[in-house]
Amino acid sequence: MKLRNIIISIITIVIFSGCATKKNPKGLASVASDTLVNTIPQNYMKTVDDLDDSQKYIGGSYKDMLDLFEKLNYTPEAWQAGIREIPRVYLVAVGERWGTTTSKEITTLNKKQLFFRGLAPLILHANELILQDRNRLEKIKTSFQRNNSLSENDSIWILKLVKLYKVKTDDQITEAMFEELWKRVDIIPPSLALGQSATESGWGTSRFAAQGNAMYGQWAWGENAMKPENQRTHLGNYGVAAFGSLQESVSAYMLNLNTHNAYAELRKIRANLRSNGKKITGMALADGLSRYSEHGESYVQSLKSMMEYNRLNPTDDAYLSNNPPIFLIPAAN
Template structure:
């Protein structure tokens, strides 16, 4: 199995799990919003949940009117999944297929910066940008979750959210290839960065994973065989 295959096999389930968590919140938020728009009674618990979503996804500041339709649209434009093919392509590009110093030392798969908290200082910081570091995470899953939240909340990626919402409204499939075209601000390379992502998606045939999901089937135990099994049993 090649380094690329190992990288995708390792990271793929984490991406799908992260999307599951987002989809769970989106489904509940959608249900509450539909009830509000229908004039139905909404429990205090559901109202609290929606307000927490508004705060967590930086939808609005201060006191908000939960019956405001424009607020609903903003919520649903942010609380949404990210095509797995795009996530895998960006992780490969940003972490050198998981081999970069930041990925190895801090599970930093997407090269996200931080000016607060824990992080790894680059060997050569860019002048004029402050004392920034590369954000670190306890697990790779936390890195994926943080990256998706960044795409869903940061002002720099509003084009991605707008394009995704547009595709949802039209009933069109949301693909990593399509959304990659909106990420000119993720890297100082601009369009060249977008081209790299789309090449990664195409060359590695990542498009099918946009339709993948985690199954609830029985646990499969991977049992060593052959020489590997002999070495393990002889210890």
Template sequence: MPAVSRIKIALPLLLVIASLLMLWALWYRPSDDGQLSAALAAAGMEPPVANAGELATPSDSQQTQTSFKTVSKDRPTQAPKDVVLNSLDELIALFDSLGYNQAGWQAGNREVPRLTFEAVSERWQQTSSQIPVQLKKMVFFRLMAPLILVANEQILLERQAIAQAELDAPELLALARKYRLLTDDSGSLTEEQRQQLLARVDIMPPSLVLAQAAEESGWATSRFTVEGNAFFGQWDFSGKGMTPKAQRKELGNYGLARFDTPLASVQGYLFNLNTNAAYQSLRGLRAQLRAANKPITGLVLAGTLDKYSERGQAYIDGIREMIRYNRLEQVDEAYLSDRAPLHLISGEEARE
């Protein structure tokens, strides 16, 4: 075949091949979703998963818990449905109907329903000493765990906003001010400041929060818990706090912070640990664990709480013993259900 003829045949073939390559490149070009995934991965996160069940973390996993990295896109958005309960037996029956009980837990089910409640009643304070210890603990942990997971979910959504936003986006700047990274009206963050903000805006392991709530509130029987939903013994120097009977005058005019709801108390506690300079070591260790894709556990982070109590190391040892004895590390594998939220109301509250 003459050379000229071969060239005439080859040119159309080359054009066809070039066109196919261009189509392939356009078809497989990374989308904005891919860029978003990369941004979230850099922040130690993942895009939203399909449903709550995919948040389950295997008990033997040596990676950061799935529910610590992302949230379900199928999570409910409707207002909670009120459920009136007239007795402890009715509360236990509700737990059973939701599969939120010891049998389910022992079978490996770590799904937690979205439960909230308005306050701790005086009746609980007065009668809890008559309830078997294991039952009292079970009720306390099963009522508090949903609040912790809801508060953590809200923080994870803030982390997603931080990872995705432009550096001058109003929502990013608002979060930087909320978490006290910015104290002025700066018009933009730097990428380094974004990473500093992500180190502050992060979850706490439920095991740690449960142990501290039990310790600081006396299993929700303390005067401050009943009067002001104070589960974590946070101080308030605004003059609006609840005054201790044995106030230490050398510390100034302080009281115990009061909150509108138990959920608000959990949110206030998380904000305190995420912003107070006393807990910088906790935030640093948590960021290291996340960057290394290691489990974030209450037993590990408890070691940074030497400034939470004047008891220092003895306090840390007590919190760790609380976690171990009650096997709370299993709750670090828990995740929120996609089922509709429920707001629990005591019969006494409903009648008022």
């Protein structure tokens, strides 16, 4: 079923507003990275400050979110009926009430459904943008193979992509560089991204999610990092990376999986699936995440069980509608 005549550009609603302090927040030791990739392409999200006040509508609670989802036919019933089209409802931030109040007032089932529906469009959008880059990469790669040279604009763009995806190069464009980019510039299955976000953020209730939109427990160093209550000083002045929006958090997570050496196995699994014409699934790529957590293989098995129990596998078939985007922005109070 196609969503028609949704005449909403941007809506501001009080939703997912969470700040639950945990002594040992999940995901704190999750990323095997010594640095956090903070470079997110500017088009990954429209800046909230650019929005016109006349485009905003202040709602009241998570019920407003449910009402909006009903209007968009973005419901559990539609999903059960086999509808995989998802509206472009972009949740900007978790907010401060989700963990302390809202998530405790609703059933566990409703909490999970709201969480997954809130994150899914962001994950699909991040993948959509990655595929845009992948499609351009393919065209440039084909041109290079044919002519052994590139236009100035294509060369500049490729070298920026090389830097973003941390491909080793001496600023020379080579066939090997293209092959490595081809392995890295690719999607992360929604089922995997949803499963890890729920696991790492405690369904969005961790204080890191509330205070910094940190959905994947990515580490950062320095004064700007959010410090855990029990910081292990022998590991340095580390903390959890904060993000200006949930979209930035999702995109940084995908960029991390697509660049860090710890996840080379994940990229290898994905490349093999591609070359054999097989579907890229979260279950398959989860096997490449043994280094995402200090718990190793037990983390992988736990993640797989969580994805299976919550029936996330069908989300790998979801896609975004062509309707105008709706930005859900938690109100200040």
